[in-house]
Amino acid sequence: MRDAGATRRRLLEAATAEFAAHGIAGARVDRIAAAARSNKAQMYGFFGSKDGLFDAVLAEHFELIVDAAPLDGADLPGYAVALYDAYLAHPEVVRLATWSRLERHPVGDLFADGVDHGAPKVAVVAAAQRDGHVDPALDPGDVLSLVVGMATTWSPASILLAAGPDEAAAVHDRRREALAAAVRRAVTTGS
Template identity: 55%
Template sequence: MTTRDAEATRRRLLDAATQEFAAYGIAGARVDRIAAAARSNKAQIYHYFGSKDGLFDAVFDAMCRETVDAVPIDPANLPEYAGRLHDSYRARPYVQRLATWYRLERAGSGTLLPVVMESNAAKVRAIAAAQEAGLIPARFSPVDLLGLVLHLSGFWSSNVPEYDAIATGAGGADDADHQRAVVVAAVEALLR
């Protein structure tokens, strides 16, 4: 198998696994369905990723890298950063589902993904520097402010269906522009 073929197989497995894990989590995902959707076989999953958990970690790592690369932080304009992060979640609805499965099924594994640790540490440093430069208020610590911004950006994609049912009938809350505007306004309010 050529390097190009191997990379294409690996990519197909990651794409298929992303959909499978988003739908079923780690425990519910089936490697035979992933292999079939990727037009591959189970042996390739174990060859490239070692285990189903290893495949999930690779999917989650790739998703995190994609998000970090696509949505760089702008500490001087955290409301717009939150809006762009919201847009990213809306464009890739599987992100919040995978993050929920990760919290539920991998949180106690003792494994912290370097890409997430490094990204969060860099964001905290950037927010601290912006606070020190007087670009944004220091009402919240850099760690707390980052957490609030991240959670507000994912607000609309992490609600329970009962809230969504109420919000849908409440003045256009199901409209993408409205949702983004709420996220941006909420972060602006944090910074007042």
């Protein structure tokens, strides 16, 4: 029963759910401690503060946020569809990122910690342009942004319509096809 690592993990898990649901300002540390079957004192021992806990949660999901799907420069439509499915399966990841955007980083890169985390992906797109897969007239960074933008069209942070698991499979399939076709035509070359 006495296992600091497991307790820490339970706290992070509970904090993920709480922050994803209510954001930083709306999250309640008591709820997190209770949901994790622990207590606030331990929480503060591990993470220092409410903000520190959010940092830890975000760091844990960092890879899932920026690499929700593997990027293949030769198959950007497939990448977009994979992102659509990832956001559908894990809406909490998108919500966490969006809370961070709204409550922490109103402009610029979401992860503005000195390291340009998008650089490798931009390089992949640039390579795909050299290989004739992607329109070379476009800025590779813009291509990446646009593809992700299209994939987030029905995400839990969308303005118009957020997709949910309750919708018919046919609706999801229709969106996947429209998304793949749109990405293909928008940024890839005929080849």
